[in-house]
Amino acid sequence: MLDDQSAAEARPAAQPGTPAWPTEYPDAYAVVDVETTGLARDDRIVSAAVYRLDARGDVIDHWYTPVNPQRDPGPTWIHGLTSEMLADAPLFPQIAEEFAERLRGRVLVAHNAVFDWSMIAREYARARLPVPVRQRLCTIALSKELDLPLANHRLETLAAHYGVVQRRAHHALDDARVLAEAFRPSLHLAAAGRIRLPLLACRPLTEWTDSIASPSTTSGASGGRGSRPYAGGWRPSRRRAPCPYPNPGRYEPGKPLVQGMRVAISGDTSVDRELLEDRAVEAGLHIASGVSRLTSLLVTNDPDSGTSKVAKARAFGTPVIDEAAFTQLLREVAPAPEE
Known part of the structure; x- marks a missing residue:
């Protein structure tokens, strides 16, 4: 696991005439990206990254970990993580508390946040552990609220709009960095326009199942015995x-x-x-x-x-x-x- 903390630099004082920061805005954010074995209910997280931000979107620190999904890692051509690379990685229950500490008391921010939150909620449900997230903010929804002139709502398009350079697309840590850098100007634009942030409640799962969409048990090209094939796509x-x-x-x-x-x-x-x-x-x-x-x-x-x-x-x-x-x-x- 990588845990690289850096103290936030002193912020310059607000200039005369600068609009007051909206008091109803959250006090802290956690920009999150997770890479997964696929998109279905029974898929698992293979890596996770969090950038913690203060109330105005400035980076406090960041954190990353691979996760052993205890199954075929799925679309390795997307996230680049193979079974061999994840063999010695911690299981989700082993990183759950540290992950939770990064989220605690913060608004979870993600690009297409419903997906990241759903995967995280299911992992905590499987581990029979509470997840301390009460609200989330989707940067796609925020871009729409701001009416940004984007050709589409892909992360790379949002990044290019703000001049943020992607280094390793679909690597959780770099995707989280890119999103954190793009989120800050969006947040300031929203604050300047007194725009209501599109916050949604996060409701942890109390009842769930992985058995409704039963995966194939045939051998695939990238996995061993008991893996499921991914060559034709991985969403049932x-x-x-x-x-x-x-x-x-x-x-x-x-x-x-x-x-x-x-x-x-x-x-x-x-x-x-x-x-x-x-x-x-x-x-x-x-x-x-x-x-x-x-x-x-x-x-x-x-x-x-x-x-x-x-x-x-x-x-x-x-x-x-x-x-x-x-x-x-x-x-x-x-x-x-x-x-």
Whole structure:
């Protein structure tokens, strides 16, 4: 593991006329990047890096570790980590506390933060350990809030916009460095414009499973016995059969859900998202990827998040309930009305 700490340099005093820093902004950030064996629920972290930043985005220190995933490392052509390189690396439970110490009391910042947070949350759930992260900030969402003139929302495009040079793309430590350097000017631009930061709540998993998408057990080119092939991509397809029931309309508070209702889910859930969706499908509901005028119900634990789904639900007058209420309603879903 690499642990390179450096004291933050003295900051110049604010110049006269400089806008005051927004008092509602967080006090500290942890810019995170994790490399993984793949993108599915049963994939594992193979390396992790954290840049700790102060309230104004200045670097305090940084940290990096490889992680032995106890399985095929997956797309080595992307992250460059082979089974041989990871053989003597620590297991996730062995670095969990040090990793947590880097995150504690800070907002987790990542590019496509939902992915990094989901992988981290699953690793802590497997280790039966708490993760001290309460909020996250996605730099893609922040770029959209700032209306940056970007051709796309890839990390290298954001880096080039701010003149940040990438040295080792898809190496966790360098990706975290690049993002930290790009995040600071974005943060200052947001502060100057008094823009609300797109903060989302992080909800640790209390119920999860790795068994829904069972991986192949055939031998692959880069792994040994029991590995799964990655040559054709590493994200399993989970196509669900169409809901057999017609949409009966919107959910009415105080009444049961009805088979065929279109349900959208936004934000973190304490039950693994795919597991919660599978239970809804088994009950006869239709899981929608977005919110439209036909959506019967939006499930979210963070109704003030300002996500596109929440905004559309408000615009369309779609009923909104939290995960606990939805889970309760799933116990007794009314049958679809006979035609």
